[in-house]
Amino acid sequence: MSSLLTLIQQRRSCRSFLPQPVPDDMVQMILKAALWSPTSKNNRPWEFVVVQEKETLQKLSACKPHGASFLSGAPLSIVVLGNPQKSDVWVEDCSIATILMQMTAEDLGLGSTWIQVHKRMHNDQVSSSDYIKDIIKAPEHMDVAAILAIGFKEKERKPYSEKDLLWERVHKETYDR
Numbered sequence: 817m818s819s820l821l822t823l824i825q826q827r828r829s830c831r832s833f834l835p836q837p838v839p840d841d842m843v844q845m846i847l848k849a850a851l852w853s854p855t856s857k858n859n860r861p862w863e864f865v866v867v868q869e870k871e872t873l874q875k876l877s878a879c880k881p882h883g884a885s886f887l888s889g890a891p892l893s894i895v896v897l898g899n900p901q902k903s904d905v906w907v908e909d910c911s912i913a914t915i916l917m918q919m920t921a922e923d924l925g926l927g928s929t930w931i932q933v934h935k936r937m938h939n940d941q942v943s944s945s946d947y948i949k950d951i952i953k954a955p956e957h958m959d960v961a962a963i964l965a966i967g968f969k970e971k972e973r974k975p976y977s978e979k980d981l982l983w984e985r986v987h988k989e990t991y992d993r
């Protein structure tokens with residue numbers, strides 16, 4: 817099997833991390849994956865904010881009521897922002913950058929989890945994106961797509977197996993076959 821496919825099979829979301837920081841050279845490699853990622857019309861409508869300060873991670877972990885609390889225990893996060901004025905498909909571009917960062921983190925022996933921000937709410941009035949932008953001092957015209965939580969894994973999770981492959985979702989020539 818190709819080494820990339822093996823990596824794809826092994827990658828599982830990691831939500832509990834060892835306290836040790838992620839070395840700077842690893843952070844750089846993860847960011848290279850984002851900055852080399854393909855974008856529609858090569859618009860590159862994204863920006864990335866690397867957050868390692870405990871207090872900020874704690875605040876970001878409250879960006880939505882569910883599914884982000886574990887961020888307070890991560891040594892590193894990367895906030896992925898898109899500029900809707902630069903591209904109408906900024907969500908796709910940000911998503912590609914995010915998954916490529918996850919795969920690079922996995923390849924470096926790190927764990928990660930994607931925290932969904934786009935279309936999520938902090939509370940009844942405030943979107944998760946606006947809540948985060950206030951904390952990281954991002955400009956009004958940007959939107960937060962996701963936050964990636966990254967760190968050394970506290971424990972390994974079972975990789976995917978052949979049994980997990982939903983081959984029935986793959987159709988040949990037409991949808992009914």
Ligand SMILES: Cc1cc2nc3c(=O)[nH]c(=O)nc-3n(C[C@H](O)[C@H](O)[C@H](O)COP(=O)(O)O)c2cc1C
Nearest residue numbers: 827828829830831882883884929930931932933973
């Ligand atoms: C677009 C997207 C948004 C996600 N948002 C969250 C999230 O907000 N919080 C979370 O804990 N996990 C989130 N995840 C992780 C998924 O829950 C996880 O990928 C899925 O359950 C499959 O598990 P695996 O990553 O171990 O293969 C997200 C994943 C994707 C692709």
